[in-house]
Amino acid sequence: MKITAEAAELSILRRRKALARLAIDGALLAPARDGRSHGVFTKGDRRRRALAKLSNEEVHLLLAEGVIARAAFAGTYRLSGPGHAFRARDAADFMPWRAQHGVLVERQVMNDAGVFRPVRGADPGGPFARLQRVAEGDFFAAREVAAARTLWEDWTKSQRGLIAGSNWTAPPRGSASRGPGGAQET
Incomplete structure (x- = not known):
């Protein structure tokens, strides 16, 4: 089966949407009733309509990447720690790598001329x-x-x-050369 660029792009968009919904507190990725896909359900309530759907292959891919982890119930998944970092990096508009490690705080700083300018930095209580x-x-x-x-x-x-201990100009250790007329020839 050949996957087109459009199908791959749709798969990426579906995964992004599902991960955004899975980041909601209490959301759970569980098998759908048809058995061919998984859905993101709020508070694990499978009676309601799924917020986003993923194919079983996409779920296995996210599991292999470490973005999701198995939850307490059989066949269900939650967003893992690296998954939360992936979501923060994906949603960041400025310094995505830094945003995955914590909140970036923006403050106004006045220079010597009295002009205010915005400065971004790490949250003082963050992991750094x-x-x-x-x-x-x-x-x-x-x-x-x-x-x-x-x-x-x-x-x-x-x-x-x-x-310091090597002398590359010295002859090799051992016996004399093995050329014709050498010591080992006789």
Whole structure:
């Protein structure tokens, strides 16, 4: 079966719509009554009409990509952690890679001339803030820094021997040459 560009584009649009609906709190991806497709249902209520439909192949593709994960009920799926990040990246209009890691905050900053300009940055309480120095101490413990320093020193010493300990102009170790009249010929 040959898939046309239009069919592939429709499949991508269907998946985007389904993931947008699946991001709603309590939404669940469950098998439809016909068994050939899955539908996104609000609060897992399968009695109502599905908000979006996906074929079984599209569901398997999303599952393989890690965008959805199995839910508590048999045959049902929810949006996974990477799926939420994928949705945030897909919906972002500015810095999509950064938007998947947390909310971008826009603030007005005044320069020396008194002119305001918009500035975007990370949410102070977001995941990147945990990587920065915090009031209780450093991100890495002292023993982790010491272990990394020891590992770096050992690696540096091992790499030094390859360059400083090699003499490419010296003859090879071992016996004399094997040419005619050499020591091993007699």
